[in-house]
Amino acid sequence: MNIKGLRMKISIFLILLAAFLVPIQQFAYGNADSDDEPVVYYIPVEQTVERGLEAFMSRSIAMAKEEGATHIILEMDTPGGAVDAAGNIAMIIQETDIPIITFVRNKAISAGAYIALNTDKIIMAPGATMGSAAVIDGAGNAADEKTQSYWLSEMRSAAELNGREPEYALAMADARIDLPELGAPEGELLTLTAQQALEVEYAEAIASNRVEVLDYLGLENAVEHDMEVSFSEQIARFVTHPVVIPILLSIGSLGLVLELYSPGFGVPGLMGISALLLFFFGHMFAGFAGWESIILFIIGFLLIMIEIFIPGFGIFGLLGIGAIIGGMLLASFSTASMIIYIAIALVISAIAAIFIFKYFGNRGPMKKIVHRDSTSTEKGYITNETRKELVGQKGKTLTPLRPSGSAVFNEERLDVVSEGGYIGQGSVIEVVYTAGSRIVVREVKENHSKEE
Known part of the structure; x- marks a missing residue:
């Protein structure tokens, strides 16, 4: 009887314990239905489309996947x-299983339109x-025919990817397509307004x-998260801009050139x-430069420092410049593009250097770069004393002058030179000019009057 009562008490205790733990579990872990709430990640696609934006979007989409996003x-x-x-960027979007929606807040022009069509x-x-x-x-000119053909095929594929009529995508990139009803007659590229995009089913909603x-x-009940561009990604986006790259390289090369022609290490070197x-x-933050390019840059920098502080025959300087250029090529996302950027930078640097040396070489701080001192007689640089008192x-003459020879003046024997003509031995001469050890003489014609 006692055993039955004990069992009953244990059963009642377990039932009460279970009834007590269920609410606690729900409170601690949340309602199971909360796992079904959608999670939306917003990724800004702003400013110019470049490789820095590509790196940012790659990181953002990967993070959204890891954190369980249901929509991007x-x-x-x-x-x-x-x-x-x-x-x-289009490849990254296509390889993502999460639904990706483009919300065009203002403009989706050119590469932006292509990215949007892939979503x-x-x-x-x-x-x-x-x-x-x-x-x-x-x-700023139209690309060559091969590139145009490739881009048109990409625009067509992007439109067909999600069942959109490819003709409108082609009209965005090819002015030969005639669509006057959409404000794009032959000779003009198609740009859709929000309402036009809705009508041709290029937009699902406004x-x-x-x-x-x-x-x-x-x-409506989605949990929302915003992806923000980090400081390093902002630097990467700025540095990888096609316009900024040649400017940076021009500043760098010009600074190093000026530093090589000035003693010590100063502002030009620091600037470069x-x-x-x-x-x-910046390229390392964007994911394009590896440690091998950084190491080459450091080696090049050290070699240039050796050339600056221990002047030689320019070997260290040339090796340093070569190492830095090699590092640039390794850090580039396109070797052909980087070669063009380097060529542009070299031309700009050469022109700027010539201009600076020509017009500012004797002014301000540039006096320290361009050596303009000279060794003149006025400054005390005299190789031989000038005998001005002999003039x-x-x-x-002790010897014939042909045109040089010897002569005697007040019992002092001197080496002299005639003005160019021959003067015979024993002729009377006069000193007409002296400069250092050079004594120039001419023959004196004596007049003898005859008495009749």
């Missing part, structure tokens, strides 16, 4: 940029535009803000090294 929204406002960077959905804000995706070279975007996507450090570490004195 690209908040886009870009005028376009580098084709190679846009292609790599699962496009939502545009009122007044936003998308298109005008012709590929141009660094000089939304003014994030709330409306989430309402359309059915994600700072520019090159910014280039290398006008008369003497007699």
